[in-house]
Each structure stands twice: as C-alpha cells, then as structure tokens.
Amino acid sequence: MLSENLAWVGIVSRAPEDAARRLEDLFGLPRVEVRAQDAPVPALKVGRSAIVVLPPGHALAGGRERPGVDHIAIGVRDVAAAGAEAERRGFPRAGRPQPGLARGEVLPLAPDALFGVRTVLASPLPLPGASEGPVSRIDHLGIASTDAIGAIPVFRDRLGLALESTQTDVETVVAVESFTSDRYGVVHHSRPARIVGGLRVSFLTIGDCELEFLQNLDPEHEAEVDASRAGTTKQDQGAITRYVARHGPGLHHVALKTDDIDGLLSRAVAKGVPVIDRRGRPGSRRGRIGFFQPDAFGGVLFHLVERPDA
Secondary structure (H helix, E strand, O other), rough: OOOEEEEEEEOOOOHHHHHHHHHHHHHHOOEEEEEEOOOOEEEEEOOOOOEEEEEEOOOHHOOOOOOOOEEEEEEEEOOOHHHHHHOOOOEOOOOEEEEOOOOOOEEOOOOHHHHOOEEEEEEOOOOOOOOOOOOOEEEEEEEEEOOOHHHHHHHHOOOOOOEEEEEEEEEOOOOEEEEEEOOOEEOOOOOOEEEEEEEEEEEEEEEEEEEEEEEEEEOOOOOOOOOOOOHHHHHHHHEEEEEEEHHOOOEEEEEEOOOOOOHHHHHHOOOOOOOOOOEEOOOOOEEEEEEOOHHHHOOOOOEEEEEEOO
C-alpha cells in the first residue's frame, strides 16, 4: 500500500471564502489557513482528513475553472519515493513534484489509470485538533463512474485499499389495477414491479472514509434530474449519468457523516442555505442522506449521511 491516509480533498468553489465560512459555521469544522503557492487557502479539518477550498484556476487544481470536487491527496512521507512505487504498481505520474500545501510537495498521478479520480501524492498537512461539531468525518467521496465493479481490483489489489462493500440501488414502481363492481365487489390486481432507476455501487476505504463508485445501472433509463424537489434514487442515477456524459468519470460529491441529519438540514434551511432534501431520505448502507444545492458551496455538491457505524 502506498498509504491509507487521505490527507485532504481539494474542491474548487466559485465563492471559496463563502464556502469555507459555511463549512465552518454550519458543520463546526475547525479552519486553518495553509500556504498554497503564493497565497493562503482555507483548510477545514474533518475527521482525520481535511477539505481544502480552492478558487477557480488555482494551480493545485491544475488550473481548473469549473467548480466541483477536484482531487484527493494521499498523504505520504516521501513524495518522490511514493511516486516511484506508484509507477511500479501501474499508476503513471502526470508530471514532476511541485509545491503543495504548507511548504510540502504534491505529485499528480494520471487520472486515466484511476478511473477518472484525480489523485495527488502529498506531504502530510498540519491540522488543528478534533472537532466538537455535528459532523464527525467525511463519510464518503462520490465518484461518477462507468464501471463501479471494475474499479475494485485497481483500487484494492493495486493501490491497496480495502473493499468495504458493494450494493445495488434500485427504484421501482408497481402498477395496481382496481375492478369495482356493484355486484362482485372490489378486486385489486398488481403487476410485477418495474425498475425505473438504479445505480451499481462499490465502496473502498481510504483513511476514515470511503471512495463510493456510482455507475448507471441501466443506460436505457432517462437521466432525470430535478433539483427543485426532494431527491430519489432515479434522480441520483440521472445526476451520475448526466455528469459522466458531460465531464467523463470523476469525483462528483462530498458526503459528511452526522448523527443528526434532520436537525442539521433544518438548521441549514433556517439559515437560508439552499437544500435539495429538507429531511433525510433512505440511502446506501442502511443510512439516511440529504443533499444541499451545489450553489450552497459555490458550485460544489455536498450531502449529509446519518447511519450506524458498522
């Protein structure tokens, strides 16, 4: 294994200061300013990792202008040595070591070898103490994928991550016919359930969270997305399908673990934070999930997860 440590998750926000302040205020995440290139950027500690908020065009995000989840940083003691080991395992370097955070270095790996997950090897990041807020850690990082099962041997056998679980999420509809007679009474007849949306999912552990690979279960289903109403499995499938069609496979969202999803969503609504789900709804791994509108964090998709620890 190169490292089981997730040093940080890099996001690109069109309003980085507002996004950082909201992460700090709403979720109680401790904040520090870390040096990145020629200027400091906010880093929010969450569990054993951090969320680093970058402005559009930042060098650490490869000059990316589009907001969203940009990269994961795997913490290693020696960036150059880890890069050589990565190449030995079949993960080519995408350049040379460059300045990273807090006087450290980063070395980008070729995302094509990692199912579109933009990944850098990075020096450890100095972080503040543990948070006492309502969010305990990153639950998972959602990845829009075209092969959730095919990612397993790459990330488990070659990168060294543990397979946490696999799952298939489906939404079905059942048509019920009713026959009402003044003489013979009422007869109900239900047709077999019909799948209208679904995802194939795999989870691999890195640090204290998982990488969640999400694949469209059936490409023939319509990619339905309506962020103006509460989410459904069919909408989740549509969001993943649309993302892959527009941008290709890659990091899609950040999910934060909490023990009070309904309380946090209600607090967000009271503060005027735009949400998709006002209450938690059923999600993966026997959990309840609730999404925020991407505009809440400058174009970055976040959601909450409440679920029992395994």
